[in-house]
Amino acid sequence: MSVREGTAQTQRSGVQVTLLLLAALLLALLAGCREPPPDDPPNPLLYEIASADGTVEGWMLGTIHALPEGTRWRTPAITQAVSEADLLVVEIAALDDSAALSRTYAELSATPGLPPLAARVPSDLADPLAKLMARGDLDPARFGATETWAAAIALAQVDATGDPANGVDRAVLRDFAGRPVRELEGARGQLSLFDRLPETQQRAMLAAVVRESDKTRADPERLQRAWLAGDADTIEQATREGFLADPALREPLLTGRNQRWANALVPLLGQQPRPLIAVGTAHLVGPEGLVALLEAQGYRVRRLP
Template sequence: PAPLLYEIASADGSVEGWMVGTIHALPAFVKWRTPAIEKAVTSADLLVVEIAALGDGADIARTFAALATSPDLPPLSERLPPALRPRLAELLERGDFTAREFAATETWAAALTLARIDAAGDPANGVDRALIAEFTGRRVRELEGAAAQLALFDRLPEAQQRAMLAAVVEESAAAARDPERLQRAWLAGDAKAIEASTREGVLADPAVREVLLTARNRRWAAALAPLLAEAPRPLIAVGAAHLVGPEGVPALLEAQGYRLRRIP
C-alpha cells in the first residue's frame, strides 16, 4: 500500500504538518497503514477531517432525511432521459429497491443512494473514521461537517442533480463489473488514475465538479493556511480526489508558499 501522503513544510523547510488522502469505504481486510502514515499519526498534534462526527450515524441519517425529502416530486424515471430508464430499472432491482421508495426523495439524494448499490467496501472501515479513532484524546477539527456537506448537494440546481443521477445510472454497469477500481488506485497512490476519476461520472458535469470538488478545495486551502502557521502540527485527512491535479489542495497550498513532499 502507498496511499497519497504529503509532508507540508514552510518556505524555510520547517515541517508544519502532514496530509493524507482518504477513502470513505473499504472492505475490512484491506491493509492500508504504512509506516509513514503511522509516523504521521504519532507525530501530529491534531487531526483535520471533512466530518468529525462520523460515529454519530443516527444524527447524520436524520440530517440526510431532512434535506433529502420533498413532496410532489416526479417519478424517478421521469428525471432521467428515456434511454437510461431501463438501466435504472436494472439498478433498482440489483439494489432491492422499488421506484416507489424514491417518490419523495430529491434527485441528488436518490443519486447518492443508488451509487452505494455497486460500491465496494463499508463506510465503517473508512480511513477517516479509523483516523478519528486514533486521535482519541487529541483534538479533531472538521472542515465542513455533515450538515454543510450534504447541503452542497441539496443546493445544486435540479438540472445538476439530474446530471448526477444520470451519471450514476449510466456508470452502474461498469461499476458492477469492477467495483474495486478506485480502491486499487487509492491503495496504490496512483495520482493520475485518481485525477482522471475527478473528471468522470458525477464529476464529469463542470457545474457539479465546481461545487463538489474545486470550490471546496479553494475553501479548504484558505482555511488550512492559517492553521498550518500555528504551533500545533496537523494531520489533514480528506478524500484523495481533493489531493490531485493543479486544482488540488496540495497545489493550492504550494501557491501560498508551502512546500509539499510526497512521502512513499
C-alpha cells in the same frame, strides 16, 4: 417504509457524500489504469507540508471512506504522521453520531410529491435505471419523496464494495481519541452542497450514475486498488470525467470546496500545533487540488513513501 427509514437505509457510509459519488464515477473510469500486483505494499497518498525554510508544519493524507474488512493500508510513514501530529482535520468529525447524521440527511433529502425517479432521467436510461434498482432491491415507490441528489447517492451504492466501518477517516478519528479534531464542513455543510444544486444538475448526476453502473459492476474494487497504490495521475484523470466534466457541477462539488479548504488550512498551518489533514483523495490531486493550492501559498509539499 417511511421517508426517514428509506433515507437512513441509503446511508451505508454515513454522510461522506462526495466520496460516494466520486467513487461511483471513479470505479467506472479506472478500467484502463495500471493495476499494482496484488502483493505490492500499500502506498496511499501521504504528503508532508513544510514552510519555505523546510520546517514541517503538518501532513496530509488522502482517505477512502469504505474498505473491505482486513485491508492493510497503514504504512510506516502514515503511522509516524499519526503519532507526531497534534490535531486532526477531517471533512466531518461526528461520524459515529449516526442518529444526528440520519436526522440531518432525512431533513435535507426529503421533499414530498416529487416526480417518479424514472421521469427524472432521459428516456434512454429508463431500462438501465430499472435494472439498477432491481439489482439493489430498491422499490421505486420509496423515492417519491427523495430528492434527486439523494437518489443518486443511493443508486451509486448498489454496486459499491467495502464497508464504511472500515473507512480510513473513521480509523484515523479513532487514532486521535483524546486529541483535538477539527472539521472542514460538517455533515450539514457537506450535504447542503448537494441540496443547493439546481434540479437540472442533480439530474445530471443521477444520469451519470445510471450510465456508468454497468462499468462499475464489472469491477467494483478498482478504485480501492488505485487508492492503495497511490496512483495520483489516474485518480486525477478520472475526476475530470462524467458529471465532474460539467463546470456547473465540478465547481461546487470539487474545486470550490478545495479552494475553501485551502483558505481555512493556511492560517491553521501557520500556528504551532501541527495537523494531520485527512480528506478524500480526490481533493488532493491535480492542478486544482489541495497539494497544488498549498504549494501556490508558498508551502513545500512532498509525497512521503
